[in-house]
Amino acid sequence: MLDHDLKTQLKAYLERLQRPVAILASVDDGEKSKEMLELLEDIRSQSDRITVELRRDDGERTPSFALTSPGHDIQVRFAGLPMGHEFTSLVLALLQVGGHPSKAGAELIEQVANLEGEFRFETYYSLSCQNCPDVVQALNLAAVLNPNISHVAIDGALFQGEVDAREVMSVPTIFLNGEPFDQGRMTLEQIVARLDTGAARREAAKIANKDAFDVLVVGGGPAGAAAAIYAARKGIRTGVAAERFGGQVLDTMAIENFISVQHTEGPKLAAALEQHVREYDVDVMDLQRATQLVPAGADGLVEVKLENGASLKSRTIVLSTGARWRQIGVPGEDRYRNKGVAYCPHCDGPLFKGKRVAVIGGGNSGVEAAIDLAGIVGHVTLVEFDAKLRADEVLQRKLRSLKNVRIVVSAQTTEVLGDGSRVTGLVYKDRAGGDAHRIELEGVFVQIGLLPNTEWLKGTVELSPRGEILVDDRGQTSVPGVFAAGDCTTVPYKQIVIAMGEGSKAALAAFDHLIRASAPVEPVEAQAA
Incomplete structure (x- = not known):
């Protein structure tokens, strides 16, 4: 799972562990569980302070694993394989569960440790999301500092059933005690400010x-x-x-x-x-x-x-x-923001795997987004207001070579359609002929400038x-x-x-x-x- 260089780097980091770390793996017979166990074995082999215990039918998501330390009430769990952007989150969690001090300020650490109440956090992320690690790392640290806080980081692409059932259409999406808490990048300071009602006044x-x-x-x-x-x-x-x-x-x-x-x-x-x-x-x-x-x-x-x-x-x-990011400013855009209307294809693209989406904007950002999404989703329709695309020619050639992409120019987006809970389509007007057209789809990515x-x-x-x-x-x-x-x-x-x-x-x-x-x-x- 991990190459030689990464293992060498990981071993150097794990030498900083101050106490034992127990990894409790919840598995089944699936391929993803086998991949996760391979990852955990690579980690275990880099430090004699780390142990791995396998559990089946324990009621937890599979595959997933919890990090804890004997004698310490710590509840940190990863559901899925935290690779890509989240590998750093995993390494930091190992270090912090193992007693290595955080770089967070002393005042913030004390504020987290003194939070009262029960806080059960769940964060849905995608491996390509550059904003997600900030949230995952913040909540993992909070769970290490305060026994009243637990956190599960969930790979939305792997647990698609949950994503659909909970209508998660943007990452990172955070749930607190089973209810939606927030979406988008958040620092630990921002999260604590939400939980500690007197923080803003102070x-x-x-x-x-x-x-x-x-x-x-x-x-x-x-x-x-x-x-x-x-x-x-x-x-x-x-x-x-x-x-x-x-x-x-x-x-x-x-x-x-x-x-x-x-x-x-x-x-x-x-x-x-x-x-x-x-x-x-x-x-x-x-x-x-x-x-x-x-x-x-x-x-x-x-x-x-x-x-x-x-x-x-x-x-x-x-x-x-x-x-x-500039908004389209049409009916339905605000209503379905984070319910199919998105502004970050890298973050939210994996949540639309196999689905139909539109990209609004034919500049470099829009064309790059369409190219990236074409490798994930079922079909992409690029909608451009102008009579031609404005992106660099090299990007246009790449876009036109993709079989699951349709390009519509001279098109004015007039409405985002939905069923009340999520996006179902898009309406645009042909600026040349004046006719209105409807596209059936599940996602709209807006890329029209700043x-x-x-x-x-x-x-x-x-x-x-x-x-x-x-x-x-x-x-x-x-x-x-x-x-x-x-x-x-x-x-x-x-x-x-x-x-x-x-x-x-x-x-x-x-x-x-x-x-x-x-x-x-x-x-x-x-x-x-």
């Missing part, structure tokens, strides 16, 4: 007592991270308020055009960005949504009001709130008709002392490397603004001389 009080910053960065994507680093290196008081550190990079599958790095993945790059920022004296405030910008008053401080009721003040601001996260700035900062923040060549906005960078601005070409450059430039411009604002006014005599 955080708001903490933020309200902070002194004013010299530079406050709003947003934690590539532009925000770069701005924070460049500002902090100037030795000035720097803060970052971000709704989720990493931003849209967290939703990016593969990155192959980041100069000097041949290949990486979004979550990996996002983690590196945050680690780099935290190496400096930067006050990072995660899970903070900005709701209002108040220009500087008599005190010379710009104010940013937050959703939790607190506010932050700073001499300068760098706005780097990024963008999100929308800047700037609604909260309307009426304060000048925006373009597309909602982007208008900036000059220094990143200055229409509000003095407020700068902007990244995908939320009018700077063309929304790329990671460009966002980083713009964030750096905005921070340097903010520093220059601070110098000029604090420079003493020259006496009239000196000016006359």
